[in-house]
Amino acid sequence: MTTAVHQRLDCGIDFAAEPMPDRPTVSFNIRFRSGAAYEPADRLGVARLVQHTVSKGTAEHDGRGLSDAFDAMGIQRASGTGRETITFRCTCLPEFVDGAIDLYAEMLRTPTFPDDACRVARELSLQELTALEDNPMDLARKLINAQAYGCRLGRDPLGTAETLAHIDRAQIESYWADALAANRMQVAVAGPVDAGEFGDKFESAFARFGRDGDDAREPIPLGFAPASKHHPKDQEQDYIMICWPGVPMDDPAEPVERVMVRVLSGGMSGRLFTEVREKQGLVYWVGAWVARPRGWGMIHIGASTTPERCDKTYATLLREIDRLAEDLTEDELRRAVAGIASRSEREADLTQARAEDLGDDLMYFGRPIPVAEKLAKVRAVTVEDIGRYLASHPRDRLSVLALGPKPLGG
Amino acid sequence: MALDDNPFTEAVLANGLRIVMEVMPSVRSAAAGFLVKAGSRDETPELAGVSHFLEHMCFKGTHKRDWQQISIAFDEMGSYYNAFTSKEWTFYFGWVPADQIDRQIELLADMMRSALPGEEFDVEKGVILEEIAMSKDSIESLAWDLVHERMCPGHPLGWPTLGTEQSIKALTRDQMAGYYRERYSPSNIALVATGRIDPDRIVATARRVCGDWPAVDVSGRREPPTLQGGTVVQQAKRFNQQAVGSVFAAPPAGHPDAEVARALARVLGGENSRFFWDIIQKGLAPRAEAYWLGYADCGMMMLDGLCLPDKAEPFCEALEREADKITQNGASDDEIQRVKNRRRTGLAVEAEAAYHRLLQVAEDLCDYDRPRTVTERLADVQAVTADRVAKYLTDWPIVNGGLFLSLGPRNWPEARVP
Numbered sequence: 001m002t003t004a005v006h007q008r009l010d011c012g013i014d015f016a017a018e019p020m021p022d023r024p025t026v027s028f029n030i031r032f033r034s035g036a037a038y039e040p041a042d043r044l045g046v047a048r049l050v051q052h053t054v055s056k057g058t059a060e061h062d063g064r065g066l067s068d069a070f071d072a073m074g075i076q077r078a079s080g081t082g083r084e085t086i087t088f089r090c091t092c093l094p095e096f097v098d099g100a101i102d103l104y105a106e107m108l109r110t111p112t113f114p115d116d117a118c119r120v121a122r123e124l125s126l127q128e129l130t131a132l133e134d135n136p137m138d139l140a141r142k143l144i145n146a147q148a149y150g151c152r153l154g155r156d157p158l159g160t161a162e163t164l165a166h167i168d169r170a171q172i173e174s175y176w177a178d179a180l181a182a183n184r185m186q187v188a189v190a191g192p193v194d195a196g197e198f199g200d201k202f203e204s205a206f207a208r209f210g211r212d213g214d215d216a217r218e219p220i221p222l223g224f225a226p227a228s229k230h231h232p233k234d235q236e237q238d239y240i241m242i243c244w245p246g247v248p249m250d251d252p253a254e255p256v257e258r259v260m261v262r263v264l265s266g267g268m269s270g271r272l273f274t275e276v277r278e279k280q281g282l283v284y285w286v287g288a289w290v291a292r293p294r295g296w297g298m299i300h301i302g303a304s305t306t307p308e309r310c311d312k313t314y315a316t317l318l319r320e321i322d323r324l325a326e327d328l329t330e331d332e333l334r335r336a337v338a339g340i341a342s343r344s345e346r347e348a349d350l351t352q353a354r355a356e357d358l359g360d361d362l363m364y365f366g367r368p369i370p371v372a373e374k375l376a377k378v379r380a381v382t383v384e385d386i387g388r389y390l391a392s393h394p395r396d397r398l399s400v401l402a403l404g405p406k407p408l409g410g
Numbered sequence: 411m412a413l414d415d416n417p418f419t420e421a422v423l424a425n426g427l428r429i430v431m432e433v434m435p436s437v438r439s440a441a442a443g444f445l446v447k448a449g450s451r452d453e454t455p456e457l458a459g460v461s462h463f464l465e466h467m468c469f470k471g472t473h474k475r476d477w478q479q480i481s482i483a484f485d486e487m488g489s490y491y492n493a494f495t496s497k498e499w500t501f502y503f504g505w506v507p508a509d510q511i512d513r514q515i516e517l518l519a520d521m522m523r524s525a526l527p528g529e530e531f532d533v534e535k536g537v538i539l540e541e542i543a544m545s546k547d548s549i550e551s552l553a554w555d556l557v558h559e560r561m562c563p564g565h566p567l568g569w570p571t572l573g574t575e576q577s578i579k580a581l582t583r584d585q586m587a588g589y590y591r592e593r594y595s596p597s598n599i600a601l602v603a604t605g606r607i608d609p610d611r612i613v614a615t616a617r618r619v620c621g622d623w624p625a626v627d628v629s630g631r632r633e634p635p636t637l638q639g640g641t642v643v644q645q646a647k648r649f650n651q652q653a654v655g656s657v658f659a660a661p662p663a664g665h666p667d668a669e670v671a672r673a674l675a676r677v678l679g680g681e682n683s684r685f686f687w688d689i690i691q692k693g694l695a696p697r698a699e700a701y702w703l704g705y706a707d708c709g710m711m712m713l714d715g716l717c718l719p720d721k722a723e724p725f726c727e728a729l730e731r732e733a734d735k736i737t738q739n740g741a742s743d744d745e746i747q748r749v750k751n752r753r754r755t756g757l758a759v760e761a762e763a764a765y766h767r768l769l770q771v772a773e774d775l776c777d778y779d780r781p782r783t784v785t786e787r788l789a790d791v792q793a794v795t796a797d798r799v800a801k802y803l804t805d806w807p808i809v810n811g812g813l814f815l816s817l818g819p820r821n822w823p824e825a826r827v828p
Contacts, residue, residue, distance in 0.1 A: 022436050023762060024758040024761060024762065025755065025758050025759055025762065056691075063687075063691075064682070064687060067681070067682035068682070068744070068748065070682075071682055071748035071751055071752060072748070072751065073751065074750075074751030074752050074753075074754050074755040075755065076752065076755050076756065076759065077681070091755060091759055092755060093754070093755055093758060117691070119693070120691055120692065120693040123693040124690070124693060124696050127693075127695070127696045127717075127718055128696050130650050130651060130718060131650070131651055131696055131697075131716060133650045134548075134549050134649050134650050134651050134716075135548075136547050234648045235547045235648065236543040236544070236546045236547050237540070237543050237544055237547055266485060267481065267484060267485035267489075267491075268469065268480075268481035268484060268485070269478070269481035269482045269484070269485040270485075273481075274478070274481070277537055278477060278478070278481070278533070279533070280533070280536075281532075281533040281534060281535070281536030281537045281540075282536065282540070283537070283540050284537055284538075284540040284541040284544055285540075285544065304540075304544060305540055306539075306540060306543050309540075331482075334486070335482065335485040335486055338485065338486060338487070338488040339485060339488050341488060342487070342488020342489070342490075342506065342507055342510075343488070343490070345438060345439065345488075345507045346438075346439040346490060346505055346506070346507065346763075346764075346765070348438055349436070349437045349438055349439065349762055349763060350762050350763055351759075351762065352759070
């Protein structure tokens with residue numbers, strides 16, 4: 001594996017590259033620290049509207065023309081808005097990299113925000129809010145985020161019907177002008193590229209892009225408070241969500257926590273799958289995961305089950321959280337570490353996965369971290385480390401939610 | 411890396427087990443899977459859901475390992491693993507660091523000789539019933555099942571892969587064992603391996619762990635279904651969206667027009683498509699899609715989406731208008747070329763990973779009964795022309811006839827003439 005290159009470009013972009021000379025594709029991602037948490041409180045949903053409307057017309061192309069120009073090079077595009085970032089992802093054949101950068105620069109620097117496109121984007125966001133009501137798992141995730149993360153990090157990128165109703169073209173353009181700028185931007189690339197040339201290309205394409213305002217590097221406050229709520233809904237299953245604060249990505253205990261969560265939910269031998277599904281047949285879906293906004297960490301557990309099994313499932317989940325501190329074995333630890341290490345090895349050939357990992361490093365550490373360095377920390381985790389982590393991070397403050405016909409304990 | 415540097419090696423064991431391998435010298439991982447010709451279309455009404463339930467049971471114990479030992483073995487080798495059951499196939503697979511591939515194949519092979527442990531059968535039944543409950547909360551799943559039920563009435567292709575609550579509750583272990591003995595004959599299974607592998611070693615491993623599997627006769631499949639059109643309206647008040655669309659007969663998997671069907675679906679639906687610009691970007695619906703489903707002896711072209719109930723009329727009119735337009739005027743060369751360009755990049759991405767190639771080779775075995783190289787797949791894509799799309803639309807029309815579906819809170823249309 002080639003060593004990654006890191007540079008702060010003169011224009012303000014944080015840039016990292018991992019040359020992978022023998023790969024057939026190039027992947028890069030552009031992230032702006034401009035996600036939902038940065039929106040004005042009365043314009044929730046506007047970041048996502050910017051993400052959707054920048055591609056609907058530029059100084060050079062109308063929306064179809066721009067899409068056609070991307071397609072002429074066969075560029076695979078994706079974009080998304082999260083709580084902290086708006087991200088644009090690109091994968092292309094190596095001969096089209098320069099053309100792809102030019103098009104992204106045109107799209108991000110010179111959007112025209114046609115009236116119709118802004119109106120439709122807002123209308124589609126409202127429709128997506130309705131669609132979310134038909135997707136219980138996503139709805140439960142949205143609700144636990146709102147309940148557990150506080151007023152800024154707990155926002156849903158879709159916004160609300162109330163705020164969307166008041167967002168017009170001028171406000172979309174205004175958010176773009178305020179929040180999309182080179183000093184809030186990071187670029188990570190992996191594939192058969194010359195890192196210097198790639199960086200130079202971005203430098204010239206994004207020179208003097210945007211206002212030189214807040215670079216949004218400071219973590220956003222988390223507003224966690226213990227809670228337990230039931231959201232009644234007419235459906236077959238109840239969705240149970242539990243979460244509690246963990247550690248941030250740059251905390252020395254992060255590798256310990258990562259291994260611990262994998263003990264809970266890494267593969268079929270993970271404790272949750274074993275105890276809730278395999279031994280008792282209570283659920284089809286159960287899992288644990290970690291979300292890490294910059295400066296914070298949040299551990300989640302989720303499961304869905306029919307109402308008559310709800311309380312037993314919930315009790316088992318709580319028991320498994322507690323049991324981590326009681327009887328963790330060396331074998332479980334070894335499997336959890338093997339799973340993390342194996343994933344790195346499997347994905348080492350994939351430009352998309354490498355670019356994404358590099359982007360995470362820029363986001364959390366401000367520089368690329370060698371995979372070997374990260375894995376060494378994971379491999380060094382011991383059963384005793386997890387015991388110490390659990391003693392110093394007691395799970396005595398839970399945020400709990402049930403979505404479905406039956407309240408927990410009801 | 412040239413896209414065609416992926417030669418295949420094939421072997422067949424004495425008991426009929428077929429082995430298909432693709433060496434990928436430039437990757438560091440390897441993947442393997444057992445592809446079983448067993449799906450819900452092989453079921454009788456009283457066995458509805460047994461193929462999928464059986465897939466779960468293969469993780470629940472063999473004559474060498476109990477379920478916990480199976481789970482632990484997968485996770486010890488750092489495998490990314492799973493299994494899925496479709497209407498025609500069941501596939502069990504794992505993706506591992508290259509030095510673990512022999513262990514991975516040995517474990518998967520052991521699972522193919524499941525003990526179907528009786529004590530686990532009832533526990534797993536609970537899991538299946540939860541999966542069925544989960545699917546009932548999904549309007550997409552309900553629409554999918556409804557389309558198949560009405561397009562293939564009385565035919566096993568029309569039955570839900572999960573089975574029904576009633577069929578699963580009534581299913582016995584003995585019934586499953588009978589189905590399993592026949593469908594999991596080695597002559598009905600292929601072992602696929604891709605990535606950084608040594609074919610000789612894979613064959614040797616397969617001979618060691620699969621060579622003693624007894625071959626039994628496997629019954630053939632029933633005749634193809636006669637696809638039915640018409641109108642199906644089903645009211646489901648607890649949903650907030652209306653699932654609407656039309657489904658038309660299309661070529662089966664492996665048909666010479668299969669890639670044309672795919673291209674047509676991508677001109678109509680997806681990124682930078684007609685539906686995207688003329689339906690979604692008109693604000694009619696957040697989802698409007700076109701996709702082709704190829705089964706062994708029939709196919710379906712689905713033009714559908716989800717919309718707010720009060721937009722169902724204009725949304726359906728727009729879907730029909732786009733189908734009319736492309737039928738009358740065809741697709742442009744530029745549209746076809748854009749689809750090809752995107753597919754070319756997609757195939758290059760897929761060629762980067764042993765796991766992606768494993769799924770592609772398995773798909774080709776299902777559709778063509780042989781693997782295709784990335785280059786061959788790309789050549790089939792490149793051979794699509796606007797003229798071929800026009801001919802397709804004559805041979806496989808997407809206007810008039812077909813099945814019209816409306817599922818959601820509105821009882822609409824109350825009486826629609828197909």
